[in-house]
Amino acid sequence: MVTAPVMPLAGNPLHRAGNERRDPAWLGDALAGERARFLPVLRLKVPVTAGPDSAANHRLAWARRGDWMEEAGDPILLGLDGDDPRFAVDVSGCPEPAAERFGLGTGVEFQGLRTAAPSLPVGDAAIATQARSLLGWHERHPFCAVCGGETTVRNGGGSRSCTACAAEHFPRTDPVVIVVVSRGGRALLGRSGRFPGNLYSALAGFMEPGESVEEAVRREVGEEAGIRVGEVRYLFSQPWPFPGSLMLGCLAEGLSDEIAVDPEEIEDARWFTRNEIVEALAGRSEVLSVPQPIAIAHHLIRAWLAA
Amino acid sequence: MVTAPVMPLAGNPLHRAGNERRDPAWLGDALAGERARFLPVLRLKVPVTAGPDSAANHRLAWARRGDWMEEAGDPILLGLDGDDPRFAVDVSGCPEPAAERFGLGTGVEFQGLRTAAPSLPVGDAAIATQARSLLGWHERHPFCAVCGGETTVRNGGGSRSCTACAAEHFPRTDPVVIVVVSRGGRALLGRSGRFPGNLYSALAGFMEPGESVEEAVRREVGEEAGIRVGEVRYLFSQPWPFPGSLMLGCLAEGLSDEIAVDPEEIEDARWFTRNEIVEALAGRSEVLSVPQPIAIAHHLIRAWLAA
Numbered sequence: 130m131v132t133a134p135v136m137p138l139a140g141n142p143l144h145r146a147g148n149e150r151r152d153p154a155w156l157g158d159a160l161a162g163e164r165a166r167f168l169p170v171l172r173l174k175v176p177v178t179a180g181p182d183s184a185a186n187h188r189l190a191w192a193r194r195g196d197w198m199e200e201a202g203d204p205i206l207l208g209l210d211g212d213d214p215r216f217a218v219d220v221s222g223c224p225e226p227a228a229e230r231f232g233l234g235t236g237v238e239f240q241g242l243r244t245a246a247p248s249l250p251v252g253d254a255a256i257a258t259q260a261r262s263l264l265g266w267h268e269r270h271p272f273c274a275v276c277g278g279e280t281t282v283r284n285g286g287g288s289r290s291c292t293a294c295a296a297e298h299f300p301r302t303d304p305v306v307i308v309v310v311s312r313g314g315r316a317l318l319g320r321s322g323r324f325p326g327n328l329y330s331a332l333a334g335f336m337e338p339g340e341s342v343e344e345a346v347r348r349e350v351g352e353e354a355g356i357r358v359g360e361v362r363y364l365f366s367q368p369w370p371f372p373g374s375l376m377l378g379c380l381a382e383g384l385s386d387e388i389a390v391d392p393e394e395i396e397d398a399r400w401f402t403r404n405e406i407v408e409a410l411a412g413r414s415e416v417l418s419v420p421q422p423i424a425i426a427h428h429l430i431r432a433w434l435a436a
Numbered sequence: 437m438v439t440a441p442v443m444p445l446a447g448n449p450l451h452r453a454g455n456e457r458r459d460p461a462w463l464g465d466a467l468a469g470e471r472a473r474f475l476p477v478l479r480l481k482v483p484v485t486a487g488p489d490s491a492a493n494h495r496l497a498w499a500r501r502g503d504w505m506e507e508a509g510d511p512i513l514l515g516l517d518g519d520d521p522r523f524a525v526d527v528s529g530c531p532e533p534a535a536e537r538f539g540l541g542t543g544v545e546f547q548g549l550r551t552a553a554p555s556l557p558v559g560d561a562a563i564a565t566q567a568r569s570l571l572g573w574h575e576r577h578p579f580c581a582v583c584g585g586e587t588t589v590r591n592g593g594g595s596r597s598c599t600a601c602a603a604e605h606f607p608r609t610d611p612v613v614i615v616v617v618s619r620g621g622r623a624l625l626g627r628s629g630r631f632p633g634n635l636y637s638a639l640a641g642f643m644e645p646g647e648s649v650e651e652a653v654r655r656e657v658g659e660e661a662g663i664r665v666g667e668v669r670y671l672f673s674q675p676w677p678f679p680g681s682l683m684l685g686c687l688a689e690g691l692s693d694e695i696a697v698d699p700e701e702i703e704d705a706r707w708f709t710r711n712e713i714v715e716a717l718a719g720r721s722e723v724l725s726v727p728q729p730i731a732i733a734h735h736l737i738r739a740w741l742a743a
Contacts, residue, residue: 139648259646270581277579339566341446342673363670366649
């Protein structure tokens with residue numbers, strides 16, 4: 130049995146304390162204790178200790194409890210670092226949302242996760258991924274979809290509860306299939322109109338109700354590029370917190386050649402040769418660039434080359 | 437490349453028309469045309485032509501347009517059967533929700549999907565799965581989680597749109613990991629307090645924000661049974677419309693022996709030998725029964741035996 134490699138943004142070292150967090154007394158102690166640390170998140174940006182020297186010195190910056198919390202959102206439990214509770218806190222509503230205000234010291238700046246992640250240690254990037262997903266979900270769910278009532282945080286952010294109808298709502302994770310289709314030694318890649326330069330990537334799309342991963346791959350490739358797909362093989366997965374996806378990475382076998390792009394979904398799709406992709410990965414190509422290593426697509430393209 | 441087998445409830449033969457449905461004119465024609473057919477769904481039960489003879493005669497029962505639709509919910513496009521549009525319609529609010537009222541003829545009864553699926557052809561069970569997931573989601577989302585405003589159906593049920601803040605909401609699919617853990621020739625199975633008799637199944641749990649499939653497997657097995665997990669291998673997936681899950685079926689390698697059950701999550705977990713599982717699958721065991729073939733757990737257990 131060969132396990133999947135750990136993708137960037139995965140590899141979270143925290144123990145999520147899924148059982149403990151349902152105990153209000155435990156949660157109260159965790160929050161009030163001396164060892165609690167808080168990640169202030171400002172409009173979904175995370176505080177990063179950007180060392181003066183190399184990128185390798187970057188770390189997430191954790192705050193201690195302080196009066197700044199009176200103006201911040203509810204602390205959302207991320208989990209335990211050993212015995213030490215770690216929380217994320219939305220500080221977007223604070224009047225002075227500067228690093229100093231939260232006692233984070235100098236040299237700390239708020240960075241978007243796409244910017245911050247490549248310079249952070251694996252575990253810190255994964256914690257930031259979890260924090261961004263969770264806070265983003267809470268921010269987008271102040272009301273109950275069942276009755277329209279107001280919702281409040283429950284179980285340290287593990288869910289939200291409706292104050293009117295008592296419905297409980299859990300954080301949402303949207304499964305997305307992402308796939309490199311292979312046929313006759315070439316790989317199918319596509320580009321959205323939003324992509325810069327000559328960037329092409331693996332085809333991807335949200336899963337729909339009532340389909341399997343394998344069916345979703347066939348449907349998406351058919352809709353976007355008009356290519357029929359046979360065998361589908363799952364390789365690895367990645368949490369993608371923009372805002373809350375689970376990327377299910379696959380390789381698949383193409384059964385037809387002629388591409389028919391749906392212009393509402395993508396701008397172009399093409400078959401690329403091994404050599405074109407090798408050159409693109411090496412940054413030597415003038416006709417093709419491929420996604421950076423933060424994206425699962427990068428690793429799927431490498432896996433296709435190695436297959 | 438070996439593809440995953442098709443699980444029960446997957447294998448939907450309809451073309452979902454994901455591009456076409458965004459065109460209001462196309463949708464209007466599809467709805468008004470002579471070839472449109474409608475699946476009346478009554479409190480999430482589907483109409484089944486229960487043949488007088490064998491189970492093999494069962495089929496979904498499709499209605500034609502009629503004045504009954506004035507009292508029913510918005511038609512939700514399932515897709516195209518060849519060129520013929522197929523819709524699901526919630527008839528729970530109709531004053532006379534009987535099969536005859538919808539022109540379905542005699543011998544049609546509304547059945548829950550767990551009851552109906554084993555007697556339906558693969559494609560019909562999959563269409564019923566899609567219909568149940570979609571209608572259930574629409575039923576639970578009349579309001580906007582962002583602002584509390586009312587939402588209305590869009591794109592033939594492909595999404596809902598908020599009448600107040602214009603936020604667009606898409607059907608939700610919750611990824612769930614489900615796993616048979618293997619160690620020393622034995623398999624780890626667990627039971628919930630709700631399970632009848634001596635039924636044990638694969639351990640399972642909802643994925644959380646910011647984790648990969650492989651991490652979710654390790655977390656769930658740790659939380660529920662206290663077993664450490666090494667390698668994780670994805671095998672196959674299944675849509676599970678109760679109410680809207682995507683089951684991601686895995687085998688995994690156990691790294692420890694001693695089970696510590698979390699009583700809030702499950703009632704018991706045990707290591708079972710190959711022979712115990714063979715006997716259970718054959719229906720000959722007095723100490724163990726395993727899930728029926730409609731559940732992905734059944735197929736994971738068989739895959740573990742074959743591995």
